[in-house]
Amino acid sequence: xxxxxxxxxxxxxxxxxxxxxxxxxxxxxxxxxxxxxxxxxxxxxxxxxxxxxxxxxxxxxxxxxxxxxxxxxxxxxxxxxxxxxxxxxxxxxxxxxxxxxxxxxxxxxxxxx
Amino acid sequence: xxxxxxxxxxxxxxxxxxxxxxxxxxxxxxxxxxxxxxxxxxxxxxxxxxxxxxxxxxxxxxxxxxxxxxxxxxxxxxxxxxxxxxxxxxxxxxxxxxxxxxxxxxxxxxxx
Numbered sequence: 001x002x003x004x005x006x007x008x009x010x011x012x013x014x015x016x017x018x019x020x021x022x023x024x025x026x027x028x029x030x031x032x033x034x035x036x037x038x039x040x041x042x043x044x045x046x047x048x049x050x051x052x053x054x055x056x057x058x059x060x061x062x063x064x065x066x067x068x069x070x071x072x073x074x075x076x077x078x079x080x081x082x083x084x085x086x087x088x089x090x091x092x093x094x095x096x097x098x099x100x101x102x103x104x105x106x107x108x109x110x111x112x113x
Numbered sequence: 114x115x116x117x118x119x120x121x122x123x124x125x126x127x128x129x130x131x132x133x134x135x136x137x138x139x140x141x142x143x144x145x146x147x148x149x150x151x152x153x154x155x156x157x158x159x160x161x162x163x164x165x166x167x168x169x170x171x172x173x174x175x176x177x178x179x180x181x182x183x184x185x186x187x188x189x190x191x192x193x194x195x196x197x198x199x200x201x202x203x204x205x206x207x208x209x210x211x212x213x214x215x216x217x218x219x220x221x222x223x224x225x
Contacts, residue, residue, distance in 0.1 A: 001159070033212055042202060043157070043215045056209075092156055094213075101147045102206070102213050104156035 002027055002095050004105035012111045013083055020079045021108045023093030028073035033094040034066070037107070043092065049076050083112045116140050117205050119216025126223050132190040134219045136203035139184065143205035147213070148177065148188045151200045160201075161188070193223045 003026040013019050023032065034046040046066055047055045055068040069077045080087055093105040118137045126132045138146075147162035163170045163177040163186065170177045176189040190197055203216040 004156075031211075042217045043213075045212050045214075048212060096206075096211065096213075098211070101145070101159045101162050102204075103159060104149075107156045109154075 001100060002029065002097065002103045004093055004095060004103060006091075006093055006105040006108050008108060009106065010109040010111075012113060014113055015084055017083055018079055018081045019083065019110060020077050021091050021093075023076045023078070023105055025074045025095055029095040030073070031096055032070065032076045033096070033102075034068065034076070034078045035092040035094060035104075037090040037092060039089070046078070046091075080110065083110075085112045088112045116214045117203060117216045119203050119219060121219060122217065123220045124222070126193045126221065128193065128195060128223055128225050130193050130223075132188075132193045132197070132221055132223070134188045134201055134203070134221070135185065136187065136216050137183075137185045138205050140205070140207055140214075141184070143207040143214075145206035146177070146179065146186050147204050147206070148175075149202045149204060149215075151202065151218075157202060190221075193221075195223045195225050197221060198223050 005024045007022045032049045035043040037043050045058045046061045047057045049055045049068050049070040051070045051073050067079045088111050090107040090109050092107045096102050116139050148160045149157035150160045151157040161172050161175045163179050165181050174191045179186045201219045204213045
């Protein structure tokens, strides 16, 4: 299975600032996924990131708020922009092995004050 | 529109008992149904998964039962242990990017 690391593991940020979350995979993958997990809730897909193309966002998520970069086949970043307390969540990076299934990183726990 | 419905929301089982979590889906285009286990402070970990051409899959104490006609699938944890206490999510894969759609989660507590 793929090994996925995320940085930072957690952060506490002030309202109105931005945070960039990094996701590194130990193998080349075509698609990477970013999910949000609000406290005590399930996982919601934010966007799908393909290398070399614009990310595809799910309903309710926009590029201005959650810009994503995918510079190569092993790395992606998600930025949470102009943060508010409602953005306090766990942000998870995921990759898909079409045979074995989806694998998740450890998550970035974000608290916005 | 919630495409994967999961129940129960919480479950308490005695050690050695059987834990059963149920999910139902709507989209017949889903082609892969995994279960994830998540401990506090950790990312979800793939536990077991099934494809719709199989009615049952067993891995150790964990079994998935799949009913394609009813569009339902369930996770059975045999001989439940306190270490199994976690949140369990069912999911279904489909869509243009073959992304996962998750159920709402079940918090399982296994009493010693």
